[in-house]
Amino acid sequence: MGTLVRVVRAVQLVAAVATAAFVILLFTNEPQKPAAVPKAGPDTGQAIFVTRCASCHGADGGGGFGPTLAGVVVSRYPNPADQEAVVANGRGSMPSFAGSLTPAQITAVVAYTRTNLG
Numbered sequence: 001m002g003t004l005v006r007v008v009r010a011v012q013l014v015a016a017v018a019t020a021a022f023v024i025l026l027f028t029n030e031p032q033k034p035a036a037v038p039k040a041g042p043d044t045g046q047a048i049f050v051t052r053c054a055s056c057h058g059a060d061g062g063g064g065f066g067p068t069l070a071g072v073v074v075s076r077y078p079n080p081a082d083q084e085a086v087v088a089n090g091r092g093s094m095p096s097f098a099g100s101l102t103p104a105q106i107t108a109v110v111a112y113t114r115t116n117l118g
C-alpha cells in the first residue's frame with residue numbers, strides 16, 4: 001500500500017469521526033425542555049383563562065381533561081392562596097404555570113375562576 005493511499009485512508013477516518021461527533025453534538029445540544037412562554041401576555045383573568053386554561057378545564061370552567069372549576073373552587077379552596085399554589089406549582093397532570101405566568105397573572109386568573117365562572 002502506497003503512502004498516498006494511507007494518507008487518504010487516514011483523512012477519510014478523521015472525516016468520518018468528525019462527522020459522527022458533529023451529529024452527536026447536534027442532538028445532545030438540543031434544549032432539554034421547551035423555552036418558557038414569555039411572561040408578557042394577556043393580563044386579564046379572563047384572557048388568561050381562555051388562552052391557558054380553557055383547553056383542559058372548559059371555556060365555562062365546566063371541566064374536560066381537567067376537573068370542573070366553575071362553582072367548586074371557592075368551597076374547595078377557602079383561601080385563594082391555596083388555589084394559586086396549585087396553578088403555580090401544578091399537580092399530577094395539571095401543568096405548573098410558575099414559569100409562564102407572573103404571580104400577578106396567576107392571582108388574576110384564579111380570581112376569575114372564583115368570581116366569574118359561576
Ligand code: HEC
Pocket residue numbers: 048049052053054055056057065066067068069073076083086087091092093094095097109110113
Ligand atoms: C393540560 C391540561 C391543563 C391545563 C392547561 C390547565 N389545567 Fe388545571 N388541572 C388539570 C388537571 C388534570 C387537574 C387535576 C390535577 C390533579 O390530579 O389533582 C387540574 C387541576 C386544577 C385545579 C385544582 C382543582 C381542584 O379541584 O382541586 C385548579 C384550581 C386548576 N387546575 C386551575 C387551572 C388554571 C387556572 C389553569 C390555567 C392557568 C389550568 N388549570 C390549566 C389540567 C390542566
